[in-house]
Amino acid sequence: MxxxxxxxxxxxxxxxxxxxxxxxxxxxxxxxxxxxxxxxxxxxxxxxxxxxxxxxxxxxxxxxxxxxxxxxxxxxxxxxxxxxxxxxxxxxxxxxxxxxxxxxxxxxxxxxxxxxxxxxxxxxxxxxxxxxxxxxxLRGDQDNQARAGTHRRVVLGVGEGSHGTAAARFAFEEAEVRKAALDALRAWRCPAYESTDAPLLEGEPARLHEQRAAEILESALSEAAAEHPTVELRRRTAEGSVRRVLLDASDDADLLVVGVRRHHHGLAGLQLGRVAHTLLHHSACPVAVVPQRG
Incomplete structure (x- = not known):
């Protein structure tokens, strides 16, 4: 059925x-x-x-x-x-x-x-x-962006520990059925305590955090990408807050996909984090919240 x-x-x-x-x-x-x-x-x-x-x-x-x-x-x-x-x-x-x-x-x-x-x-x-x-x-009611196929672009926000996520599979499936490109984004930031004024070390902490973000992105997408080889996949890391990076990406997207983890806290069930909460309030396009286990 x-x-x-x-x-x-x-x-x-x-x-x-x-x-x-x-x-x-x-x-x-x-x-x-x-x-x-x-x-x-x-x-x-x-x-x-x-x-x-x-x-x-x-x-x-x-x-x-x-x-x-x-x-x-x-x-x-x-x-x-x-x-x-x-x-x-x-x-x-x-x-x-x-x-x-x-x-x-x-x-x-x-x-x-x-x-x-x-x-x-x-x-x-x-x-x-x-x-x-x-x-x-659904978001974007003032400009009627909540329509399928307007931009032919699906955005996936890749979070920490998202290896083999349900969100990634969902995003690939949506991109495939829409014949849309999939932009997979992983935001990163260099903690303030790692910054340095030494010219020889300048940029090194940032490079390491960007590299780590790229590794997380690759690991999270590899399985779903293999299952959907026809989807145009664009991997991107971006420096900045997760909320700002994804909100900016929602401006010209048909769908923004994020995963949320299930926490067993009695009847509370699945709880949204700050990122998903912000996106649901301010995204320029529809937001898909996909539950993940583990």
Whole structure:
């Protein structure tokens, strides 16, 4: 059974953009599209009311939202198989449960309230930080960059200890299906305590850190590169903070891919680091957060 691409919808403009983007992706990958709406109306108003003759306003709204989203997806790509569901739970719980049987989750950057950065933290950040599958958060809504194939360029941020990462494989797969180039970036910085004013030693610490970055990059990419020999791979090391290097790279990319490691801390699940958190708030293109184990 093919795993679907799952989209959380709530009727907001960002969620409709997520439907558009995910529909294009489902068509590109040849996978089903699943649209889900989280609704607590049945839990709060009771099963008896749910079984009555009259439907609550919340149920009517939920049904209308998913139906409108499904029609939108069908108009955009009639060949994509679309299913919908209204599920009785909060948005984060619904999406985390859907992630267990999804190829990936797609979410907008905010919900109906329009508080862009605050609601990113309330739903999208929580889902991206804990989901069992890749989560793609759409960014760049003002200039409509959240469209597949605009630049034909996928960017992968290679972190520490990323040997054989799920993120690298995901990035190669996305670049291959898009027929896009893959820019793999590894940022490095020379610690201040290693700097020196001695002319004969000037530049030596920096050279060693740059060399180390190149070695990490090569090791992280070798396995996935061998599995996808047709992908145009461009390896690059850059001096500077990871956040700044990747944000700059997102300006003309179709997708920015980063990996995050799973930490077992009770119910907290997968936690985002500062880099992923910054990218989800400020990237100019959609960001794919890919969970890694180990």
């Amino acid at each position: 093919e795993l679907p691409l799952v989209v959380g919808v709530d009727g907001s403009e960002p969620s409709l953009r997520a439907v558009d983007w995910a529909t294009d992706e489902a068509a590109l990958h040849g996978v089903p599209l699943r649209l889900v709406y989280a609704s607590l109306w049945e839990r709060y108003e009771g099963a008896a009311l749910a079984e009555g003759l009259d439907r609550s306003p919340e149920q009517v709204m939920a049904d209308n939202v998913v139906e409108a989203a499904a029609q939108r997806a069908h108009r955009r790509a009639p060949e994509v198989k679309v299913t919908t569901d209204v599920l009785p739970d909060d948005a984060v719980s619904v999406l985390l449960n859907e992630a267990l049987t999804a190829a990936a989750l797609v979410v907008g950057s905010r919900g109906r309230s329009g508080l862009a950065e605050l609601l990113l933290g309330s739903v999208s950040l929580k889902v991206a930080g804990r989901a069992a599958c890749p989560v793609i958060v």
